[in-house]
Amino acid sequence: MTLNLFDRSALLFLPASNPRAIAKARASAADLVILDLEDAVRPEDKIAARAAAVEAVGSSWPMPVAIRVNGTAAPEHADDLAAVTASNCDLVIMPSIRSAADISALTKPVAAMIETAAAVLDASAITRVCQALIVGTNDLAADLRLPAGAGRGSISYALQHVVLSARAAGIAAFDGVFNRLDDPEGFAAEAAESRALGFDGKTLIHPDQIAPCHAAFAPSAEELDRARRLVAAASGGADRFEGAMVEAMHVAAARRLIARYG
Structure with missing residues (x-):
C-alpha cells in the first residue's frame, strides 16, 4: 500500500494510553495522527x-493513522511490531533508527525517525526502505550532546541532510x-523555517498547533496568485x-502549488 504523505503537513503525536486524547485527535484537523507507544507512555502503561x-x-478515522512503536532496544519492541503489523x-513510525537494517524487514x-548521528549519516540508505523521514530533533540534540538551549543552528546540517536525502529518494x-x-x-517562526528548509510538514504535540502549522506551510494569497500568473504566461x-x-x-x-492549494 502506498500512502501519499506529501500533502500532509500537520502530523499529531498523542499517547495511545490516553483515550481522551485519541477522541480529540479523531475530531481534529490533523493530516495524520500518530498513536504513540514510546516516549509519551509510562513504562507501566506500555x-x-x-x-x-x-x-x-x-x-474508522477521517485521516490516516500511524502507530509509533518502541525502539529496537526496548523490551516491548518485538511485541509492538507483531501487534502493529x-x-x-496506515503507517508504522520507527524511532531511534540507526541504519536501514532496522526497518528493512x-x-x-x-x-x-532520524534521531541519532548514525541515522543522519545513513539517511540516504534509510530512504530506500521507508516512505518518509521524520527528524526527532530532541533525541538528535541529546545524541549529539548539545548543551541545553543550543538552538536549531547546531543541527542545521542534519536538518538539511534529511531533506536532501528525502528529496533524492522522492x-x-x-x-x-x-x-x-x-x-x-x-x-509559527519554527514552522515557517521548516517550510523554508524544504520540509513537507512538521510533527506536533498538541492539537492547538495544527492550525498554525497549516498556516505556515500554506502559500500566501500573493504566492498562489503569482503561481497562476506564471502558469498562464508560460510558453x-x-x-x-x-x-x-x-x-x-x-x-x-507553480503547478504543484496550484494543484494542492487551488
Whole structure:
C-alpha cells in the first residue's frame, strides 16, 4: 500500500494510553495522527497502550493513522511490531533508527525517525526502505550532546541532510516537534523555517498547533496568485516573467502549488 504523505503537513503525536486524547485527535484537523507507544507512555502503561492503539485503528478515522512503536532496544519492541503489523494502521513510525537494517524487514509502510548521528549519516540508505523521514530533533540534540538551549543552528546540517536525502529518494520529510506549548509565536517562526528548509510538514504535540502549522506551510494569497500568473504566461521554454527568468522547473513548481492549494 502506498500512502501519499506529501500533502500532509500537520502530523499529531498523542499517547495511545490516553483515550481522551485519541477522541480529540479523531475530531481534529490533523493530516495524520500518530498513536504513540514510546516516549509519551509510562513504562507501566506500555502493554495497555499497545492494546488501545490496535483497538483505535480498528475503527474508522477521517485521516490516516500511524502507530509509533518502541525502539529496537526496548523490551516491548518485538511485541509492538507483531501487534502493529497485524493491525489496521496506515503507517508504522520507527524511532531511534540507526541504519536501514532496522526497518528493512517490515511489511507495512514505514516512516523512519532520524534521531541519532548514525541515522543522519545513513539517511540516504534509510530512504530506500521507508516512505518518509521524520527528524526527532530532541533525541538528535541529546545524541549529539548539545548543551541545553543550543538552538536549531547546531543541527542545521542534519536538518538539511534529511531533506536532501528525502528529496533524492522522492519521499516526504517532516521536521521535529516544538516543545514550548505557551509560545505560539515561536512555533509559527519554527514552522515557517521548516517550510523554508524544504520540509513537507512538521510533527506536533498538541492539537492547538495544527492550525498554525497549516498556516505556515500554506502559500500566501500573493504566492498562489503569482503561481497562476506564471502558469498562464508560460510558453514552454525560458521566459521573462515579472522581471525574472523562469524555466520549466518554475512552471512545474507553480503547478504543484496550484494543484494542492487551488
